[in-house]
Each structure stands twice: as structure tokens, then as C-alpha cells.
Amino acid sequence: MKDETQLRPSTGDDFAAIFGLLSTVFHEEIEGELRDLEGVVYELDRSLVADDAGLVAGHVQAFSRDLTVPGAVIPAAHVSGVGVLPTHRRRGLLTRMMHRQLHEIADAGREAVAVLWASETSIYPRFGYGPAASRLSLNIMNREVRLPVPPAEPSGRLRMGDPGDLLAEMSGVYERLRPDRVGWSSRDDNWWKWVLGDPKDHRDGATRRYAVVHEGPGGPTGYALWRIKDDWNSHGPSAEVQVREVVAADPETYQALWRFLLGIDLTRSVTMRLAAVDEPLLYMVDEPRRLGAGYVDALWLRVIDVPGALTARRYATDVDVVLEVTDPILTRNSGRWRLTGGPGGATCTPTGDPADVALSVTDLGAVYLGGTAFSTLAAAGRVRQATGNDPTVAFRWNRLPSPTEVF
Ligand SMILES: CC(=O)SCCNC(=O)CCNC(=O)[C@H](O)C(C)(C)COP(=O)(O)OP(=O)(O)OC[C@H]1O[C@@H](n2cnc3c(N)ncnc32)[C@H](O)[C@@H]1OP(=O)(O)O
Structure with a gap:
């Protein structure tokens, strides 16, 4: 049978169905006081539902909050409440919702990164989220x-x-x-x-x-x-x-x-x-x-805008490196970027120069907060270091990232 499920923004009328769906997929009762609390932070204009002929079959939302990154505080989409009804799983609904959400965040141009806590570690790398902080x-x-x-x-x-x-x-x-x-x-x-x-x-x-x-x-x-x-x-x-x-x-x-x-x-x-x-x-x-x-694992981070994200943070030491990034979803991130900077700030521009490091946008998300090292990902075979110009130390910070709550 053809899947007629449509993605659309949520409305206030969807609340009962959304919290019903989230209760089902997370195996808990989100009712009463707990539901009221979730309602306090809910942002209607940042949520999407998958609507199957009037049935809310999938949901994803984002919160508008700032995130502290090395040397700066930046706006970051805080993604949460991801779920697909058991009757509708594994037919691509999450993929459609994630792609749409990522494009919406990128098009709005306000947030250079998105973050989330993953219920299972195998779900989000395919959407460009890398493990950026552990606990x-x-x-x-x-x-x-x-x-x-x-x-x-x-x-x-x-x-x-x-x-x-x-x-x-x-x-x-x-x-x-x-x-x-x-x-x-x-x-x-x-x-x-x-x-x-x-x-x-x-x-x-x-x-x-x-x-x-x-x-x-x-x-x-x-x-x-x-x-x-x-x-x-x-x-x-x-x-x-x-x-x-x-x-x-x-x-x-x-x-x-x-x-x-x-x-x-x-x-x-x-x-x-x-x-x-x-x-x-x-x-x-x-x-x-x-x-x-x-x-x-704790916070997973997705770089939405490569030059925006790389120039927003500071670096522990001077850095001048060419990164070759691949991003099959937000394709304007793909390409070679020269990052030049240090403790005082950075610039990041497209370049035709050969790459020092080639990596996926997922691995760029993993290294962004300084919690995961380029050198570790290279040793794991995920990042290719083509030259001896290694940005590992520059991307580190004085303390490891330590998110304080599962949102
Ligand atoms: C930020 C947060 O809110 S984290 C919470 C995430 N939600 C949950 O864990 C609640 C319970 N689970 C669910 O609701 C659903 O299973 C979801 C949302 C995780 C996945 O939704 P689906 O619509 O089934 O995903 P979709 O069909 O788009 O799958 C995309 C790919 O991811 C894979 N995938 C999806 N979920 C999982 C999983 N839990 N474990 C491993 N792989 C997964 C699929 O196999 C598929 O791979 P393929 O493209 O190679 O075939």
C-alpha cells in the first residue's frame, strides 16, 4: 500500500496525540504534572508531526537555547521528542523528519549547530550527529x-x-x-x-x-x-x-x-x-x-553550517588547516575549508588547496566541542589525516564538555 503520510508543523490540537505518541514510544506515561512541564518548554513552531490520514505517527521537535562551546556561547537547536509509532517504524519516517528539520534549521540561518541526546547510539550518525560529549x-x-x-x-x-x-x-x-x-x-x-x-x-x-x-x-x-x-x-x-x-x-x-x-x-x-x-x-x-x-555518551552534535560553526568557537592554539568535509544532507557544507585561527577567533573560507584532514560532517560534530579528538577518530579509521598538520590540540579546550541535563 502506498504510504500517504505527510509531514506538517504541529498545532495545539495535536498535543494530546503527540504526548500519547511519546508515551508509547518511550514506554512511560507522560501525563498530568509531567505533561504540563513538557508543555512549559514546548515550542509549537519548531515541531513537526508525521500525519497519516489524521493519525500522528511521528514527531520531532527543537528548543531554541544557547550552548556554550569553546570560548563562546552560541544559539543551538536542541532537538528532542523524536518518535515514530511502532506501527509505522522502519519505513523512512524518521529519515524524512530529520532531513526536513535539518533543512529548516539551515535555511533559518540562526543556529550553526544542533544538539541532542540519543536514546540509541546507532540512530543519529547517519543524520550527521557525532558524539561530542560524554559523561x-x-x-x-x-x-x-x-x-x-x-x-x-x-x-x-x-x-x-x-x-x-x-x-x-x-x-x-x-x-x-x-x-x-x-x-x-x-x-x-x-x-x-x-x-x-x-x-x-x-x-x-x-x-x-x-x-x-x-x-x-x-x-x-x-x-x-x-x-x-x-x-x-x-x-x-x-x-x-x-x-x-x-x-x-x-x-x-x-x-x-x-x-x-x-x-x-x-x-x-x-x-x-x-x-x-x-x-x-x-x-x-x-x-x-x-x-x-x-x-x-552524552551530547551529540550536528554541524549545520561549517564556516558558521567553525568561526563561532575559539581554538586552544593557533591553527591553519584545510578540512575536507562531506555532508550528503546539507550539501553546501561539503567541500574543502581553510580554517585559520587561534585563541582570539577564526576565519573559515572555501579553498582549492589540498586537504590536511578529510572527514564526514558527523565526525566534525564529534570534535567540535573538544570532547573527542581528531587523532582518536583518525586512529579509529574515521578521519583521514593526509598531512602532518594535525588540528587535534587546537580543537581541545581547558575542560572537557559537560552537559548538565538530558533535555
Ligand atoms: C533526540 C531523541 O529524542 S532520541 C529518541 C529517539 N526515539 C526513540 O528511541 C523512541 C523509540 N524509537 C522510535 O520511535 C523509532 O524507532 C525511531 C524514531 C528511532 C526510528 O524511526 P523510523 O521511522 O523507524 O526510522 P527510519 O525508518 O527513518 O530509519 C532510518 C534508518 O535508521 C535505522 N534505525 C532507525 N531506528 C533505529 C534504531 N533504534 N536502532 C538502529 N537503527 C535504527 C533504520 O534501520 C534505517 O536504516 P536503513 O536506512 O539502513 O534501513
């Missing part, structure tokens, strides 16, 4: 790790409270640090509502979320968000602290927050799904192995 998941035996002894006279103090009551302090610190934290996304008031949203039926038996703010002599310098899942076994108390976010402006704050989280009474483990790959905690505790660190 550590921590499962800490908190009774078996020690942090350095605290200063005799700490310069700050901790104040615990309801996250909603501490919003101004938390968002203030986040905003102050964001320009330097590669991989962080901007959070306006709606996004803070979403981040702090805490629907009761999504706590999986754990407490509501708590917040603690670290205050120094000049004001707030950091905060942590967490909840606790209670447990008792034959050895006694065995609760788990589930950490959502630790944000700290300086080492003293960072240590104070972790000392607090690791020391909560009646707990025996502390977990965190989204720790940084270079999380300072790894180098502060006396028994790093007891942090139970596991490595996972």
Missing part, C-alpha cells in the same frame, strides 16, 4: 571515600531548602559560570521550571528533590540538587543519595558540596548519572575506584 555515571560507596580535610575556618556555609525557594541563588550561580562551561545549555525561567519539576509519580520511591546552596562572603558560590531513596536491609540503613546537579564556582565550594552529599546520615551510596568525564571528585577522594564510574 560519567557514578555509583559511590560513600562510606569508603574521603575528601581532603576541610579548612579549619571555612569561608562559606551551606543553606538547605526547597529548590523553588533557592531558585534565584541557583540560577545566579549557573548564569555566572555558564559562559565558561562547555556543553552547558541556557536556562530561561521556563527551563528552570522544567529542571526543577518534580512530579510525584516519577520519583520511583525516592523523596522530593532537595537543594543546598553554598554561600561565601560575597554571596552564593554553588549549589547541589538531590533526592534520597530510602532502604534498610539486614545491615541496617542503606539509603541512596541520587544527585542531579553539583555546580560550584571554586574548589572550596565544590568540596563542601560533595562532603555534604557524601556524608548524609543513614545513606550508604551516592549516585549521579551525569558527572563530568573529568569530574574533579575523581582527583580529590582517597579511593577513586570506589566512585564506581562508568562511561556513557
Whole structure:
């Protein structure tokens, strides 16, 4: 039978069907408070549905947020809510939606990159998304790790409270640090509502979320968000602290927050799904192995506009290199580009000169934030280095990218 499914922008009338579809494909109930929260950040004019004679069979959306990249903060399409009904899978609907979305982002000309979190790692490389940032998941035996002894006279103090009551302090610190934290996304008031949203039926038996703010002599310098899942076994108390976010402006704050989280009474483990790959905690505790660190992919990045993206970021060292990029979807990205730049900025122009490095737009996405190295991709046989002019060091940055939330 001929597939008559049409792609079209969503309307407000599609909401129930869209959240029904997303509930089906993600095997969860997106209802009530959770659905309201998703509605708070939903951008109707940036979503698409696949309409099969009135049935919403596919959906993709994007959020307009800024992303911190090495040396700059740039607009980035934050792609999310991707799904195709099980009855309509593997007949090319995702491919059609992805292609249309990529062309729409490129034609609008505002965002040089798009980012997403992938449910499965095999889905997005074909659409030009590369693994640009990774994360550590921590499962800490908190009774078996020690942090350095605290200063005799700490310069700050901790104040615990309801996250909603501490919003101004938390968002203030986040905003102050964001320009330097590669991989962080901007959070306006709606996004803070979403981040702090805490629907009761999504706590999986754990407490509501708590917040603690670290205050120094000049004001707030950091905060942590967490909840606790209670447990008792034959050895006694065995609760788990589930950490959502630790944000700290300086080492003293960072240590104070972790000392607090690791020391909560009646707990025996502390977990965190989204720790940084270079999380300072790894180098502060006396028994790093007891942090139970596991490595996972995090943010996937798609370069929408090669010269736009390459000139938007800064480079750790001077760089003058010819990149030969292939992009079968956004074909104007394909070709040879001379990138000349350094810590102060860069230019990127088409060139007829021979390439130093040949790579797909997927691999350019992977190296863009400095979280994946050209040299690693070359060793993996993905990137071809034709000369000794290797841009690996220039593309790195002071810290590895560390996105803070799965949007
Ligand atoms: C950013 C986010 O929202 S991530 C969330 C993604 N969504 C989910 O995981 C929800 C559950 N899954 C789904 O809804 C669907 O399976 C989707 C959206 C992943 C794929 O939709 P489909 O319409 O079936 O994809 P489509 O038919 O266009 O497939 C394109 C290609 O990708 C491949 N592909 C699609 N999904 C997957 C997958 N999950 N794993 C491996 N390969 C996949 C297909 O085999 C096909 O390959 P081919 O061209 O070599 O034949």
C-alpha cells in the first residue's frame, strides 16, 4: 500500500496525540504534572508531526537555547521528542523528519549547530550527529571515600531548602559560570521550571528533590540538587543519595558540596548519572575506584553550517588547516575549508588547496566541542589525516564538555 503520510508543523490540537505518541514510544506515561512541564518548554513552531490520514505517527521537535562551546556561547537547536509509532517504524519516517528539520534549521540561518541526546547510539550518525560529549555515571560507596580535610575556618556555609525557594541563588550561580562551561545549555525561567519539576509519580520511591546552596562572603558560590531513596536491609540503613546537579564556582565550594552529599546520615551510596568525564571528585577522594564510574555518551552534535560553526568557537592554539568535509544532507557544507585561527577567533573560507584532514560532517560534530579528538577518530579509521598538520590540540579546550541535563 502506498504510504500517504505527510509531514506538517504541529498545532495545539495535536498535543494530546503527540504526548500519547511519546508515551508509547518511550514506554512511560507522560501525563498530568509531567505533561504540563513538557508543555512549559514546548515550542509549537519548531515541531513537526508525521500525519497519516489524521493519525500522528511521528514527531520531532527543537528548543531554541544557547550552548556554550569553546570560548563562546552560541544559539543551538536542541532537538528532542523524536518518535515514530511502532506501527509505522522502519519505513523512512524518521529519515524524512530529520532531513526536513535539518533543512529548516539551515535555511533559518540562526543556529550553526544542533544538539541532542540519543536514546540509541546507532540512530543519529547517519543524520550527521557525532558524539561530542560524554559523561560519567557514578555509583559511590560513600562510606569508603574521603575528601581532603576541610579548612579549619571555612569561608562559606551551606543553606538547605526547597529548590523553588533557592531558585534565584541557583540560577545566579549557573548564569555566572555558564559562559565558561562547555556543553552547558541556557536556562530561561521556563527551563528552570522544567529542571526543577518534580512530579510525584516519577520519583520511583525516592523523596522530593532537595537543594543546598553554598554561600561565601560575597554571596552564593554553588549549589547541589538531590533526592534520597530510602532502604534498610539486614545491615541496617542503606539509603541512596541520587544527585542531579553539583555546580560550584571554586574548589572550596565544590568540596563542601560533595562532603555534604557524601556524608548524609543513614545513606550508604551516592549516585549521579551525569558527572563530568573529568569530574574533579575523581582527583580529590582517597579511593577513586570506589566512585564506581562508568562511561556513557552524552551530547551529540550536528554541524549545520561549517564556516558558521567553525568561526563561532575559539581554538586552544593557533591553527591553519584545510578540512575536507562531506555532508550528503546539507550539501553546501561539503567541500574543502581553510580554517585559520587561534585563541582570539577564526576565519573559515572555501579553498582549492589540498586537504590536511578529510572527514564526514558527523565526525566534525564529534570534535567540535573538544570532547573527542581528531587523532582518536583518525586512529579509529574515521578521519583521514593526509598531512602532518594535525588540528587535534587546537580543537581541545581547558575542560572537557559537560552537559548538565538530558533535555
Ligand atoms: C533526540 C531523541 O529524542 S532520541 C529518541 C529517539 N526515539 C526513540 O528511541 C523512541 C523509540 N524509537 C522510535 O520511535 C523509532 O524507532 C525511531 C524514531 C528511532 C526510528 O524511526 P523510523 O521511522 O523507524 O526510522 P527510519 O525508518 O527513518 O530509519 C532510518 C534508518 O535508521 C535505522 N534505525 C532507525 N531506528 C533505529 C534504531 N533504534 N536502532 C538502529 N537503527 C535504527 C533504520 O534501520 C534505517 O536504516 P536503513 O536506512 O539502513 O534501513
